Amino acid sequence: MPFGDDTIAVVGTKEGHVLKFLLQPLSSSSDSNLHSGFPYKDLDLSNSPILPNMAFDKTRENVYVMSSHEIFKIAVNSCEHHVDCSACVVTHDPNTCGWCGFCSTRSGCLEQSDTLPWQRDSCPPAIYNVVPLAGPLEGGTRVTITGDNLGLTAAGSHPPEVNVAGQPCAVMQQLSEISRIVCITSVVSSPVTGPIVAKVVLYGDNLSYKVNGTVSTEKRINFTYVDPVITNIEPRYGRQSGGTILTITGSGMNAGNDISVTVLGRACYVKSANMTTLICATTSSTVTESGKVEVRIDGIIRSSHQQFTYVSDPTLRTFTPNKAVVNGGQTVSVFGKNLNFVQVAKMKITIRREDTSVEAPEYSVECSISEEYLQCLSPNISQSASGITSIEPITAEIVFFLDGRPTELSATGSDTSEFLFYPNPVFDPFSGDNNVIVVKEGSSTLTIMGTDLNLALEASDIKVTVGGRECKVTDLKADELTCEIPDMSGAVEDSPGYKVEVRAASTTSMIGYMKIDPRPFPWYAIVIVVLIVVCIIVSVVVWHVRKQSKEEGTDLATGVVTPSVIFRQTSSTGGESAEARVVPAFSRLNNYMRTPTSSSESAFAGIPDENRPLLETINKDLAMQISEVLVNEDNLKQGDIVGQGHFGCVYQGRIWQDGTSFAVAIKSLLRGGKEEIINFLREGIMMKDFKHPHVLELIGVCINSNNMPLVVLPFMKHGDVLTYIRDPKNELTARDLLEFCRQVAEGMAYLASQKFIHRDLASRNCMLDDNLRVKIADFGLSRDIYERDYYSAKDKTAKLPVRWMALESLERNVYNTKTDVWSFGVVMWEFLTRGMTPYPSVDNWDICTYLQRGRRLQQPMHCPDHVYQIMMNCWSVSPVDRPTFDDLAGQITDILMASVNQESEDHEIYLNVVPSMK
Template identity: 35%
Template sequence: MYNPDRTMNVTVGGELCDYITWWRNRITCKTPPGNNVSTVDIIISVNDVATNEFRRYDVFDRHIITAGFEYKDPTLRGMFPHYGPIAGGTSIILHGTDLDSGSKRKVTIGATECKIERVKDTFLECISSPVNSSFEGQSLQVKLTTDNVEVPFTSANDSASTFTYKPDPVIGSIVPVEAYVSVEPIIINATGFNLDSVATPMMVTQVTSSEQPYEHEKIEKACVVASGGQQMTCSGPSLANFSVLSATDLQAHDKPITAHITFKMDGLDLPRPVDGKPGYFTFNYRLELWVDRFPDEGIEVDFWQPVVKIGGKLFNVLINSTLLSIRVDSVDGACSVTEIKSDCIVCTLTSSSWDDNSPHQLDVVYGNRVYPVGNITLVKFVAKKPVTWSYQGAIAGIIVAVLLVFVVGVGFALHWRLRLNKTKPPVYFVDFENRNVGNHASDGGESPRYQETTGCVTINGVAMAAFQLDKETKAILEADKLLFNRELLVLGPVVGQGHFGCVYRGTLELQGKDEVLRVAIKTLHNNSRGGDSDSQQFLKEALIMKDFNHENVLPLIGLCVDERDGLMVITPYMKYGDLHSYLRDEKNSPTLKDLITFGIHVAKGMEYLAHLKFVHRDLAARNCMLSEDLVVRIADFGLSRDIYERDYYSEQDRKTKLPVKWMSPESLEAGVYDHKTDVWSYGVLLWELITRGTAPYAHVDNWDVLNFLKDGRRMQQPYFCPDQLYEIMLQCWELDPEKRPTFARLATDVASVITNLEKKNEDKRISLNVTYVNCPRPNTADVENR
């Protein structure tokens, strides 16, 4: 009731509300019991008389809050789940009515608090606390108190309000650990113990963005536990569900995409990292294989050496895989795999019980996929009949006669050749004063590499330079398996004229591997004016490539040294030759996306070379090669040097005609070469790509290039060039080398040009799929003030 002796009175439903705290702008009080009336008034009365200098004013007021307070009786009807691990972390949902009434709530499991996370009118969520192992198996009462009053359970079943602590779960393995990208849904089975201790187990799959290595995304999926608690089935997400992996990313991958799988078992994240093992399972999303079929009639296989070769693509995903099997007539593993390459599988039949002269079906089995290849027929090839002694005698007589005729013929030819040499001056096939072959390097004309030429003679002629390796170099090459015997190398037609001599197309037999590679063979003429110094320089520049191992850098396959044929450098054969010739050839139809992708390849290759402390010094489209699958590989390391080598040029090198229109101002002015000068050349290469090999600074004389650049003028933006790509070119052409980007940044920035064009497509002039032609701007200057 109202108390006139108090300066402050608060009544709720006519009964005094005992205040607990009283502040200038707030009163907290404890409500009296209700009288079965749901809604009552709140009355606040103030009777404060001035008594001293601190209380100078009389305050008399009374305020009524009509229906300001409502009495409720919260009740509990049930809960879920009724069990969880002793590690805690179980989300328990209490169901009832008016559960959000009152100001202070507490949930306990036995004597242990269950931390409240959410409260609504009809439910309350709390998280169980961890307990020690002594609680394992105990069923404890769950209680909810509101304002220190216990909320009753309306269920007559006592077990409806109990919670049982169970032993912690353990997960030991998952199967499968691989699945195809295209398969939906992916079903994963986990094996362990006490898996049924958790009512709602969750599998968490995490993938990482291919562009941002620190950007991760997780997707949770519920699992179903089998009876007994030792098996659990989960539905895994498709890669298409992850936003950090775009469709373009998926198409660009040529290797499995790795995901990390963990299991959220209430308060436990499994597996636990123990004994150096990571706290996750590794799962690989496999790409679809491409397996070539045998001809309809099948193939014949030697019964005595039953080796089978299977062609295709993306076989690198099979390396070290336990899911690969070669099946013959439905027998798994009947052909034992001995070698796997990206485009080839080699296997040997493991049994001699197969019938010969009858077809047998061969299939490639990978996981749950079967790829029919075709029929094989075992054939017992008959050895040739040995030659009898009488035949051998006749053959020997013929050989001796032929040799006599050959010796007489050679002697006669040498006699006439000596007479001719006395009256005819020697002929030099290659002038090595300019190793960039005349004006091609400096003027940007057609590249001579991999083109038909009459400037070389065949290997059987006299143009090859005799050469011998020193013992130390020979030992190094043999240790690295880079020295090949002459009989393994077959030279075909001349396909071009290089800096030191001729380039041949040929083949190289890999000894012991029953494999033949298509290669390019570079040779040195013996009439080079540099003599032995040219040979040593030729060898040195070939060995620069020895340790290169990158997709976008042309590697060295090996060397061949023969007393008669001299030094030969062996590299992979590039079907489309040099990039500049490919761009200029109107028969080719590269799209804008292809041209920008070529630029990405070069940036990645140069990033690799920069990491190895190498400076190229002659980066241009003519010095990049293009493979059959349109992958650019940086080549021509004739001007490359280790960045720490102080003496860049020998006396002969100083006569070299330099590619001035690709060189930076500091290279032209002071002879400085470093990674930043290569970046300048890269900008010119991008311009070559977008103009399909048009000569840079076409209207500027070589002698005027330096002044032109120092005046701040740069080449104009090609008409179809995206603005973002031209901005990258201008960054490469910064006069201050420190302001030029690194190749690592260029690889990312140029790639983003494609991404942005695909996403935004704001510039209506530009389409990534447009076919480019040679398109210099007509009647316009080639340069502009920046």
């Protein structure tokens, strides 16, 4: 296109550039100011080629240029494309461009009233960017200032004068050029923030214009001198092989240019940094040792107060199960050591394909981490499960990654193992009308039919609910499932019946409804009941007559049955034996009965005559101990029932002493056989010598007018701990629950010091007094009220609390203080879950096998890792590795004290959960 006496060519390129050329006739002499064959403007407009079609607008002052997807408007006679002054004043643009604060023609500048004078022979300096924007007080930071007309070296020119935040910055001339100044900061005494100011004077034969001026970044860019400080490092342990992601927190962490980190003198590769956080990856160490973390910023060093420790690498031993259903959701447990030092654990499953040309599907899931095991949920591979059958499962490879590294399993010597996927189980709806099954009232089990039920699932993987309540799975076969029908009183019932649902791994199936058919009360049952009542009346009359005619002096040793005891005395070697101490009569007389008149009286001297028949029929040693704490019935008033079971009751009552009275709990028996009475009395008398604020003491024993024993105990206003923590009305913080744990630990430490073994430590056997102080107790009645928490032994003669028992107790019937420590760990878990039943998805039969596989109770919600670690220590396989009760009391006390110190920063967590009451 013509431009005055000249011709301008606008050329598009396939690279997306638009070039502007000034053309001259071949016959004309070359203008020395123009570069023939070179464009005077190169515009980078697009990533796609410029199309050949171009068009002018009506004024012919602009040309429209097109790419494959954009249209650009380019001014023909404009200087605005020259952004920098240095480019503006040296351009060969035929528009004769100059600088007046922006690039324009002389007339264009005159049209703007607030511009600088138009000129073509000089330019002011300009600063566009500064890196970095912070540096240490000690100086030495290399600051790079980018802009225009800054640092070109020319004969006779002076180096630019630069100030950073008011302090001189030494210019490195060898690194400076027209668009850049590089300088080194000086030392300052205290943190300061300010702009960058540069005074530039440039001239010379190699520069076609002059530069003379001062430029400042005030209000735009500021530089800050900081004092870098390390306040914390996390984690403080890492594997020897390296790769631990270390997070360093503090202030001024990204000041300066050159930032590096060392851990015990070994490089830690920086991944990211900002003013408060620096993240790096550790390198390997040949030894396990501890040392400081050092951060080097532009030559200055800052060290951490905390130490980092290299520990032995985590190892994996084996995993279970090695199969799952297609829909996933099953827990895969991986066992090993030092796993708590792993930051990220993942399980990757790759589906095997016969056709290697097809990319194999991969599934990766993150695993939860504990010290000795990982737990990963199997993925849903339904998109890759075509052609699967129960006979031909899908074969896959499973690999476990610890902090991004595939890890070998010591059991196989390989990091890759085989894993199988089986078809999902199919549960058949009930066959009745509207999928309703009718069961007789009193039926104990429910059977659900199906297909492929146990190919990859165990009973613990399946949860059945009836009316919203769990129906515990007791048997699982290929085509049927059997569960124990729960107590349905108060359960939600829809119009067809109680809704029955099955959750297998991650899939829930609606089976139908269960309806209970009440059994009619048969007429012959009424007759039987009447006959039984008559027989009882006759028996009572006969017994009463015989009782009154019975002679005194019955052989005390006749028919004595050795009872089972709950608290046991142990020897100094850690063994156990039943308590068999002989305590002199009346060595602990109380104020509720009369004292003997002389030392020459018999062993039962001072005991009311009406009480002697019972004492004379039991073991003499036990009778002597009871005589020490015997309470006259006249001093005792029995009130309302506060607890009742099949074999006994607990009443609230009052006892009088010296004209005053106070509340007590009175425990009685409903049945009066000799063996039951002996066991009942022995359980009560065991507490008579205990003196500790967290152990329930015995007040006394009373023999009532019916010649039946009553055990008198302090009245616990808030009842047992299990009932209290399960009540959602009681707002309890994590600190409250830990305080309960501490009190139990102190009480058990006292019992251990007295060589007593509890054998049945559980939250149901801990009581709360008026001041919410925990008292360890052990009523035989607890087995009655909480009978579902006990499991009958094979000989049916004993009830065992299997969910609280140590592994060696289940395997070998061993009991000692260390087995009580195991039970204490379960009690902590009960407290922090607000009373959930331990191992809720595991049947009583399977508890021992479950523990033998290395599995333990899962970490409760809101439970800190260090608190859960205390529980895990209590559940160590080796009793030697378990802490003592003194250790436990100290550890929990330390946690509580630490929480007090951080109270201003941390908020206590309310655990107002409603646990499943199993």
